[in-house]
Amino acid sequence: MWKYMYDDHEDFEQLARFVVGFSRRYFDKLNSANMHVRCYNDERFDAPMLITSSDPLTIRTCVTPRRWSQFIYQFSHELVHLSIRFESGYQGETCAIKWLEETICEAYSLFALHCAAKEWNLCPLAFHDPSYGVSINDYLALILADSLGSKVPTCRSYVELEHFNAESDVDRSARWAMRDAVYRSMLLFPSAINALAEYPSYARDNYPLLVNYHLWQGARSGNRIIAELFRVQNRLISPFIHEIDA
Structure with a gap:
């Protein structure tokens, strides 16, 4: 069961559901009926986090309003941390191999931006901003430009x-x-x-x-x-x- 707690930010809930929806094609455990997850956003924090000390496990993002591309990037990253725990049964408070897991999560965040831009018409928010997929592609391009060389x-x-x-x-x-x-x-x-x-x-x-x-x-x-x-x-x-x- 997924519990979305975005209060007055319904757009973040729609984005979270959108990202979970297409990510289920790539991480089988996200389809499990036994997965209990809480999701919320708090822009007062400096970084997103999968909170493993809570019951249920909690995904916390820290995005200011209307930063949809950044939300997709952060949320998808934590979604992979979550999938790894459910798939492998790993129960540690930190990553098993931090350098490797962070690399996998960050790579999937880029892939999630690619998917979100390509499938933007399937997101409910496309009704309000049908061309936002272009902005997602621009956000992805900026990230990749920083790593050239x-x-x-x-x-x-x-x-x-x-x-x-x-x-x-x-x-x-x-x-x-x-x-x-x-x-x-x-x-x-x-x-x-x-x-x-x-x-x-x-x-x-x-x-x-x-x-x-x-x-x-x-x-x-x-x-x-x-x-x-x-x-x-x-x-x-x-x-x-x-x-x-x-």
């Missing part, structure tokens, strides 16, 4: 990876190239998106900030987005990858 970073050691992981929800620009690579894969292989919610199940026992892609790809043979994440991880740890594979 960015490169996948590298960590020289596992200790450096731990620091990179700890800062992943603060220094987001360090992962722009990673985010964009996953976003491009989502555009090409949208049917492969659902498997990304499984990633906590494949965290390595001895290196918990890394995924065992051999096991994951074995379970999801042919998934091209997982293959792209494997390339991203290998690039990230390339200076010390020999230690991991030893």
Whole structure:
């Protein structure tokens, strides 16, 4: 059951329902009748959040009125955090692998903007602003323009990876190239998106900030987005990858 608590901002509720609607095509667990979620917006906060300490789980956005593109971007991001928890059964208070999960969520936020612009005529708000899909595309283009020329970073050691992981929800620009690579894969292989919610199940026992892609790809043979994440991880740890594979 989804409980939308947007008070006087009916437009945010319509946007939330719109995003949940098309996201159900890509994350199977969003179709579950057992999913209980509360959603609200509070512009006094600095960042959106999936509140895991509440019952039910709560998605909080922090958007000022009429910033519809920003709402889609924030809400879809938290929707992926939610899907990962329901798909994998992960119950931790923070992400299992923060650098990876934030990258997946941010890539899907771009994909959600793409979908929202393409399907804007299906949103009830299109009755009031039928051309707003163009504005969504412009918002997406601005985000992508900021990341032009960015490169996948590298960590020289596992200790450096731990620091990179700890800062992943603060220094987001360090992962722009990673985010964009996953976003491009989502555009090409949208049917492969659902498997990304499984990633906590494949965290390595001895290196918990890394995924065992051999096991994951074995379970999801042919998934091209997982293959792209494997390339991203290998690039990230390339200076010390020999230690991991030893």
